[in-house]
Amino acid sequence: MNTILEVRNLVKHYPGVKAVDGLDLSIQPGICFGLLGPNGAGKTTTIEIIEGIISPTSGEIFYKGSPPTSDFREEVGIQFQSTSLLSFLSVRETLETFHNLYRNPMPLEELVSLCQLEDILDRYNDKISGGQKQRLMLAMALVNDPELVFLDEPTTGLDPQARRHVWEIVEKIKTRGKTVVLTTHYMEEAHILCDEIAIVDKGKIIAKGSPDDLLNKHCSGVTVSLPRESFPKSPEEIFPEGSGKCGAWKLFETQKRYEFRTNNVNECVNALLNIGTDLSYMTVRSQNLEDLFLELTGHQLRQ
Numbered sequence: 685m686n687t688i689l690e691v692r693n694l695v696k697h698y699p700g701v702k703a704v705d706g707l708d709l710s711i712q713p714g715i716c717f718g719l720l721g722p723n724g725a726g727k728t729t730t731i732e733i734i735e736g737i738i739s740p741t742s743g744e745i746f747y748k749g750s751p752p753t754s755d756f757r758e759e760v761g762i763q764f765q766s767t768s769l770l771s772f773l774s775v776r777e778t779l780e781t782f783h784n785l786y787r788n789p790m791p792l793e794e795l796v797s798l799c800q801l802e803d804i805l806d807r808y809n810d811k812i813s814g815g816q817k818q819r820l821m822l823a824m825a826l827v828n829d830p831e832l833v834f835l836d837e838p839t840t841g842l843d844p845q846a847r848r849h850v851w852e853i854v855e856k857i858k859t860r861g862k863t864v865v866l867t868t869h870y871m872e873e874a875h876i877l878c879d880e881i882a883i884v885d886k887g888k889i890i891a892k893g894s895p896d897d898l899l900n901k902h903c904s905g906v907t908v909s910l911p912r913e914s915f916p917k918s919p920e921e922i923f924p925e926g927s928g929k930c931g932a933w934k935l936f937e938t939q940k941r942y943e944f945r946t947n948n949v950n951e952c953v954n955a956l957l958n959i960g961t962d963l964s965y966m967t968v969r970s971q972n973l974e975d976l977f978l979e980l981t982g983h984q985l986r987q
Contacts, residue, residue, distance in 0.1 A: 686713070686748070686749060687710040687711060687712055687713075687746075687749075688711055688712065688713040688747070688748060688831070688832060688863050689709075689710070689711040689734070689745075689746070689747055689832060689863070689865070690709070690710045690711070690745070690746040690749075691707060691708060691709045691710075691730070691734065691743065691744070691745055691746075692708055692743060692744040692745075692746070693706050693707075693708060693742070693743045693744070694706070694707040694708070694730060694733060694740055694742075694743035694744075694745070695707075695740060695741045695742045695743050696726075696729050696730075696733060696738070696740050696741050696887075697741045702886075702887050703726050703729040703887060704726045704729050704730055704733070704740070704743075704887045705726070705886065705887030705888055706743075706887070706888060707726065707730055707743075707884070707887060707888055707889055708889065709882055709889060709892070711863060711865065711880075712863075712880075713831075713861075713863050714858070714861050714862070714863055715858070715863060715864070715879040715880055716854065716858055716863075716864040716866055716877050716878045716879050716880075717863070717864065717865050717866065717878065717879070717880050717881070717882070718866045718867070718868065718874045718877070718878035718880070718881035718882070719731065719865065719866070719867050719881070719882055719884060720867070720868070720874060720881055720882070720883050720884065720973075720977065721883060721884035721885055721981075722885065722981055725884045725885050725886065725887070725981075726884055726886070726887040726888075727867055727884045728836070728867070730884070731834060731836065731865070731867065733745070734834075734865075735760070735762055735834060736752065736756070736757070747759075747832070758786060758787060758788070758828060759828075759830055759831045759832060760830050760831070760832045760833070760834070761825035761826050761827075761828060761830035761832070761833040761834070762825055762833075762834045762836075763821050763822055763824070763825035763833070763834065763835045763836060763838055764821075764836055765836040765837040765840065767821050767824075769809035769810070769817070769820070770809060771808060771809055771810035772808070773808065773809055774805065774806055774807060774808055774809070775801060775804050775805050775806070775807055775808075775809065775812065775820055776805040776806060778809060778820065778824070779792060779795065779796070779801075779820075779823060779824070779827065780792070782824050782827045783795075783827050785827075785828075786827065786828040788828070788829065789827050789828055789829060790826060790827060790828070790829035795823050795826060795827060796823070798823070798826065798853065798856055798857075799819045799820070799822050799823040799826070799853055800819055800849060800852075800853070801816075801819060801820060801823060804816050804820075813846070814841060814842055814846065815842050815843070815845070815846025815847075815849060815850075818838060818839065818842060818846065818850055819849065819850065819853065821838075822835075822838065822850065822853055826857070830862065831862060831863065832862070832863045832865070833857060833862055833863065833864050833865070834865045835854070835864060835865070835866045835867070836867050837867055837868060837869065838850055838854075838866070838868070839851075839868070839870065839873060840869065847870075847873070851873065851876060851877060854866070854877050855877070864877075866878060871972060871973040871974045871977070872972075874895065874973055875895045875972065875973050878895060879894060880892070880893065880894055881893070881894075881895055881898065881973075883898075883976075883977065883980055883981065885980070885981045890980055890981070891976075891980055895973060898973075898976055899971055899972070899973070899975075899976055902976055902979050902980060903971035903972075903975045903976045903979055904947060904971065905945055905946055905947040905949075905971060906945075906946060906949050906968055906969060906970055906971065907943050907944070907945050907946075907968070907969050907970075907971065907975065908943070908944040908945075908946060908949060908952055908953070908956075908966060908967075908968050909941050909942070909943045909944075909966065909967045909968075909969075910941060910942055910956075910961065910962075910963070910965065910966050910967075911940060911941055911965050912940055912941065912942065913962075914961055914962040914963070914964070914965060914966070915942070915959075915961055915962075916959060916960045916961070919942055945971070945975070949968060953966075
């Protein structure tokens with residue numbers, strides 16, 4: 685299948701800093717592609733180069749197999765992480781203004797329905813909630829009926845219900861055959877929405893694939909978590925890290941809990957019982973993208 689977007693050996697240098705350092709990626713049409721990375725990893729710089737906002741030091745970008753032309757801006761939609769809206773315009777007037785900027789825009793009624801804006805069309809932009817504003821900005825990114833949509837942290841700061849409303853819209857965008865490039869700090873969001881993800885660190889892609897494939901490759905097993913007070917004495921005194929007494933495991937200490945990552949949960953539980961551990965508040969979960977991120981980069985995603 686032909687790629688809709690390809691980046692080859694992308695480099696961006698600032699004085700004393702390699703923001704992007706030989707980055708390569710290819711994105712198939714019709715998928716949601718997630719770009720993840722710790723702060724300063726180069727993902728935002730990469731996206732802004734692709735969008736044409738800043739110029740690369742070197743490298744090549746191909747849209748539908750060719751360097752981007754003037755048609756690229758007509759066929760691409762961008763939702764920035766933060767956008768200022770004119771307070772003296774209503775939601776309807778804002779959409780109509782952006783609608784008139786393009787040659788082949790999406791019908792307004794269709795756009796309003798897609799982004800669930802029917803109830804707020806006559807409200808002024810400064811009189812809508814955070815979730816409503818994000819849906820309006822999504823509509824502004826989709827007003828030209830783009831084939832490729834860039835969404836930069838679209839649900840940051842939203843409550844769980846508002847976040848799920850945005851997820852529903854992204855899923856609808858995908859059913860229309862659009863390609864979505866998503867940056868996010870929410871691991872659950874990436875796992876639910878993304879068909880493929882790339883993890884960026886120090887300006888390079890260090891892992892790429894479907895969320896499940898990457899987890900199977902890099903993060904097998906489960907995490908057993910217990911409060912500190914559940915242990916009769918420090919676990920480090922009993923289970924030196926990597927000793928194997930809880931299977932293939934590592935020990936992670938947070939402020940209030942210990943976490944064992946193990947490939948053998950039964951052996952781990954038996955070992956904990958043998959030292960008199962209270963398992964009343966134990967939790968067991970499968971590995972997730974947060975674990976994958978820590979495994980590959982050594983960073984929490986939100987630094």
